[in-house]
Amino acid sequence: MNPITLNELQIEEIRKLAEENRQTQGYVGDTVIANDIFTILDNLEIKLLEYPIQSEGDRPAFSAALMHSEDNESRVTFIGLNTADYFDKQIFAIAHELYHYYTKSGSHLSRDQVEGSNLIEVKANRFAAEFLLPKKVLESIILEEFRTSSLQKIPTKILIRFIARLHCTWWLPYRSLVRRLEEIKAISPDQYKDLYSVKERDPEGEYWKIGQAFNKDVFLKLNQQTFNIGTSPNEIEIIIRNFEDNLIDEDHFTETLRLFNRTPDEFGFEIRASQEDVDELDAFFSGEHENEDSSV
Numbered sequence: 001m002n003p004i005t006l007n008e009l010q011i012e013e014i015r016k017l018a019e020e021n022r023q024t025q026g027y028v029g030d031t032v033i034a035n036d037i038f039t040i041l042d043n044l045e046i047k048l049l050e051y052p053i054q055s056e057g058d059r060p061a062f063s064a065a066l067m068h069s070e071d072n073e074s075r076v077t078f079i080g081l082n083t084a085d086y087f088d089k090q091i092f093a094i095a096h097e098l099y100h101y102y103t104k105s106g107s108h109l110s111r112d113q114v115e116g117s118n119l120i121e122v123k124a125n126r127f128a129a130e131f132l133l134p135k136k137v138l139e140s141i142i143l144e145e146f147r148t149s150s151l152q153k154i155p156t157k158i159l160i161r162f163i164a165r166l167h168c169t170w171w172l173p174y175r176s177l178v179r180r181l182e183e184i185k186a187i188s189p190d191q192y193k194d195l196y197s198v199k200e201r202d203p204e205g206e207y208w209k210i211g212q213a214f215n216k217d218v219f220l221k222l223n224q225q226t227f228n229i230g231t232s233p234n235e236i237e238i239i240i241r242n243f244e245d246n247l248i249d250e251d252h253f254t255e256t257l258r259l260f261n262r263t264p265d266e267f268g269f270e271i272r273a274s275q276e277d278v279d280e281l282d283a284f285f286s287g288e289h290e291n292e293d294s295s296v
Contacts, residue, residue, distance in 0.1 A: 014127050018134065021131065025043060033131070041232060047078045047231065048231055048232045048235070049078055050228045050229060053084055054084045063096070064093035087225075088223065097124075099123065099124035099131075129180050152188045156191070164219075168214050179196075201223060240267055250271050253269075
């Protein structure tokens with residue numbers, strides 16, 4: 001099936017949507033979002049749930065999912081993020097889900113293999129790219145560095161170094177940046193194929209070495225699978241306050257934190273076992289349970 005191509009009107013609508021929502025969040029012009037994507041979720045009161053779900057192949061089972069929970073009084077929005085994916089792709093996946101959030105397209109599960117053949121998914125990917133690295137900004141960067149808007153005569157090695165710097169600054173995945181350059185017609189179809197074929201995750205590859213040379217800490221962070229289990233700091237704080245306000249008991253507090261690989265003592269709480277639990281343990285280790293079992 002041929003991939004879907006957006007028309008000029010659709011692209012302009014997406015550009016305006018991304019620009020408006022960047023500005024609403026305080027990101028004007030060439031201001032970089034990068035890791036601040038998680039702060040944006042907090043600002044929008046979208047609850048982030050992180051969990052690694054691996055598939056049998058190289059790609060994760062899914063990238064992210066947008067979900068809504070409603071009752072008579074309110075609507076709560078969640079984004080489930082697959083942290084078995086690379087960190088730069090996690091950031092892109094969140095931006096992708098924000099398209100579904102802003103356009104109110106309902107709950108959604110993002111899978112790489114279907115995105116190129118689904119109009120809404122193609123739009124969401126274009127929005128994510130525009131939201132994280134606006135077209136006008138990228139065009140300005142290219143013009144300032146190369147003194148031309150076309151990169152078709154620029155050698156591949158120079159382009160790879162250029163993309164590595166964009167990668168470490170704007171935090172988009174390598175292939176998303178290659179696609180971005182093709183979207184704005186800065187590179188030719190042949191250049192796109194050559195650049196897209198680069199094995200950007202290969203630790204022994206040229207791109208990996210170049211990326212580390214520019215910014216080792218950031219490059220390695222972007223190219224790692226985090227495998228995080230957790231939620232946003234705001235949601236952890238809500239759990240803690242519910243416990244402090246006696247809305248949940250110690251057991252519920254401990255079990256809820258455990259879902260996110262956290263423990264009460266990490267937040268200064270010393271949860272003691274109840275006397276009943278202590279008595280049961282004493283009985284177990286003293287052998288009283290054996291007497292009880294034998295009388296049954």
